[in-house]
Amino acid sequence: MMKKISGFLMVALLVSGMLVGCTSKSALENEKKDKELKVGFSLSTLNNPFFVSLRDGAQKEAKQKGAELIVADAQDDTAKQASDVEDLIQKKVDILLINPTDSKAVAAAIRSANKAKIPVITVDRATEGGKVLSHIASDNVEGGKMAGKYMLDQLGDKGKVIELEGIPGTTAARDRGQGFHKALQGHNKVKILASQPANFERAKGLSVMENLLQREKDVQAVFAHNDEMALGALEAIRAAKKEIMVVGFDATEDAVKAVKKGTLSATIAQKPEEIGKQAVDISMRASKGEKVKEFYPVSLKLVTKK
Amino acid sequence: MHREMKARDLRVSWLQKMGPLAGLLLIIILLSTISHDFLSMSNIFNVLRQISINALLAFGMTLVILTGGIDLSVGSILALSGVLTAGMMGMGIEPWLASLIGIIAGAVMGSINGLLITKGRVAPFIATLATMSLFRGLTLVYSEGRPIISDDYSFVIMGQGYFLEIPIPVIWILICFFVLGFILKNTPFGRHIYALGGNEEAALLAGIRTVGVKVAVYTLSGIFAALAGIILTARLSSAQPTMGTGYELSAIAAVVLGGTSLTGGKGWITGTLIGAMIIGVLDNGLNLLNVSSFYQQVVKGAVILIAVLLDRSQKT
Numbered sequence: 001m002m003k004k005i006s007g008f009l010m011v012a013l014l015v016s017g018m019l020v021g022c023t024s025k026s027a028l029e030n031e032k033k034d035k036e037l038k039v040g041f042s043l044s045t046l047n048n049p050f051f052v053s054l055r056d057g058a059q060k061e062a063k064q065k066g067a068e069l070i071v072a073d074a075q076d077d078t079a080k081q082a083s084d085v086e087d088l089i090q091k092k093v094d095i096l097l098i099n100p101t102d103s104k105a106v107a108a109a110i111r112s113a114n115k116a117k118i119p120v121i122t123v124d125r126a127t128e129g130g131k132v133l134s135h136i137a138s139d140n141v142e143g144g145k146m147a148g149k150y151m152l153d154q155l156g157d158k159g160k161v162i163e164l165e166g167i168p169g170t171t172a173a174r175d176r177g178q179g180f181h182k183a184l185q186g187h188n189k190v191k192i193l194a195s196q197p198a199n200f201e202r203a204k205g206l207s208v209m210e211n212l213l214q215r216e217k218d219v220q221a222v223f224a225h226n227d228e229m230a231l232g233a234l235e236a237i238r239a240a241k242k243e244i245m246v247v248g249f250d251a252t253e254d255a256v257k258a259v260k261k262g263t264l265s266a267t268i269a270q271k272p273e274e275i276g277k278q279a280v281d282i283s284m285r286a287s288k289g290e291k292v293k294e295f296y297p298v299s300l301k302l303v304t305k306k
Numbered sequence: 307m308h309r310e311m312k313a314r315d316l317r318v319s320w321l322q323k324m325g326p327l328a329g330l331l332l333i334i335i336l337l338s339t340i341s342h343d344f345l346s347m348s349n350i351f352n353v354l355r356q357i358s359i360n361a362l363l364a365f366g367m368t369l370v371i372l373t374g375g376i377d378l379s380v381g382s383i384l385a386l387s388g389v390l391t392a393g394m395m396g397m398g399i400e401p402w403l404a405s406l407i408g409i410i411a412g413a414v415m416g417s418i419n420g421l422l423i424t425k426g427r428v429a430p431f432i433a434t435l436a437t438m439s440l441f442r443g444l445t446l447v448y449s450e451g452r453p454i455i456s457d458d459y460s461f462v463i464m465g466q467g468y469f470l471e472i473p474i475p476v477i478w479i480l481i482c483f484f485v486l487g488f489i490l491k492n493t494p495f496g497r498h499i500y501a502l503g504g505n506e507e508a509a510l511l512a513g514i515r516t517v518g519v520k521v522a523v524y525t526l527s528g529i530f531a532a533l534a535g536i537i538l539t540a541r542l543s544s545a546q547p548t549m550g551t552g553y554e555l556s557a558i559a560a561v562v563l564g565g566t567s568l569t570g571g572k573g574w575i576t577g578t579l580i581g582a583m584i585i586g587v588l589d590n591g592l593n594l595l596n597v598s599s600f601y602q603q604v605v606k607g608a609v610i611l612i613a614v615l616l617d618r619s620q621k622t
Binding site for chain 1: 341343348349355356359452453455538541542544546548549590593596599600602603
């Protein structure tokens with residue numbers, strides 16, 4: 001009995017202590033940062049190096065420009081993201097940056113921000129509902145073009161190539177493919193023998209490439225809409241004992257290793273820090289009343305052995 | 307008693323048997339006239355090697371469906387067994403032992419399904435829907451969401467090697483095919499599977515240990531899925547935590563295309579192999595013909611529908 005009571009007292013003490021601590025701290029902050037812009041950033045996950053770099057980029061920019069950045073990690077949980085956004089609205093942020101865990105599920109959260117009259121900017125992934133001021137993400141079209149240009153360079157402007165497409169109907173597949181085709185346009189000595197879907201999967205990349213190699217004995221290069229398919233295609237090429245250049249997209253850990261080893265010719269990397277930096281930069285410009293564009297594409301970079 | 311039941315339930319009419327085969331032959335003839343590369347020896351082996359994963363899953367699925375059940379967790383079992391095997395090898399364990407551990411893991415997962423369905427009285431659809439998520443989650447936990455590389459030569463040949471010019475995965479499916487065919491036709495266990503799917507109460511009254519048969523069937527499905535996972539890992543030289551996602555649907559499609567009834571009690575393993583071939587040949591042919599990605603899905607859906615409708619019209 002005594003134990004129980006003392007335990008209860010301990011908890012009560014702890015809780016009240018925490019409450020006091022919190023209130024005094026936030027009161028202080030409110031006084032100090034009255035003039036600073038308060039930016040809320042709801043991230044899909046921090047359990048992925050990509051988003052950690054994205055946050056770091058945003059934090060750096062906020063520090064430099066003198067804005068307060070409040071980051072919430074949804075841990076890839078759509079429900080948690082919804083409550084994260086609610087919390088940020090309660091904290092009266094001036095502007096909301098949202099990196100959706102899911103394009104559809106996030107719409108409700110964005111609508112509640114709309115209701116609270118807090119402008120929303122989506123980052124990396126777009127939303128399928130609610131009103132947003134702007135969207136910031138990697139320029140997949142530009143990335144596809146970079147891959148195409150690199151390939152033209154390596155091929156010396158002539159050769160036969162195969163394209164492995166992502167899941168039909170996804171923006172990434174559409175944009176990367178579009179950029180790639182744009183780059184190859186007008187180069188008449190480069191021929192695309194086949195464009196086939198392998199659904200962004202390694203196993204499918206392997207089997208589709210196996211199938212295509214049955215038909216095409218003379219291929220010089222492959223462009224895959226992501227690294228997984230590129231690495232699958234490499235397995236098929238190795239098994240067929242052929243020498244074919246493969247270019248991927250995303251610069252995943254495995255792919256960068258393969259580039260260093262020389263099996264994968266190149267891959268396209270996003271710049272997460274840059275995305276985070278731009279997100280904060282655009283929030284600040286928007287809050288000053290500057291007109292902002294609907295979409296800000298962030299550039300990518302080519303990763304090769306050299 | 308058992309024998310009479312077998313005679314009634316095993317009856318897959320001659321026409322029904324010819325349906326899937328005729329469909330396969332039709333697709334093959336069609337594709338070989340349009341594409342010159344289709345009927346080459348190397349492409350035939352290529353297709354057989356590619357269907358090995360789906361065929362193994364579909365073999366296990368056939369047993370499960372024959373008892374009137376379903377196993378949605380096969381894709382997840384494939385993935386968990388694959389990453390476990392690759393992970394064990396990464397820790398320096400011999401490839402054969404790591405593979406054995408993977409197979410045992412598959413058997414354990416399958417028996418969990420079986421126990422949930424029999425002792426736990428959960429409907430197969432729900433039980434395996436839950437374990438599908440559970441095993442996939444464990445796969446992600448174990449692999450930390452990252453691919454595990456496994457390029458040990460003696461392991462990789464299981465998926466990439468040849469034996470007397472025949473791809474080793476093809477040998478695996480042939481062995482499994484003959485063993486299963488024998489079990490289903492010539493052993494009491496095989497007859498019990500048909501009896502159970504035909505009429506569970508009658509089977510129980512006839513003294514068949516239905517719980518034991520069901521658990522065994524789901525365990526076998528887990529073992530086949532694990533074997534598929536190991537072969538896929540060997541083929542890719544790495545285990546992906548996301549591999550096998552959606553494979554349960556292809557496996558079910560192969561079983562149904564082969565003429566096995568989804569309500570249980572009726573079907574045959576040869577039909578399933580033919581069903582898996584239909585799907586494999588179709589995938590291969592669409593690639594060879596460079597059909598656009600949007601139309602591919604239309605064609606696949608249409609072929610499955612036509613095949614099943616043809617099967618229907620023969621039965622009535």
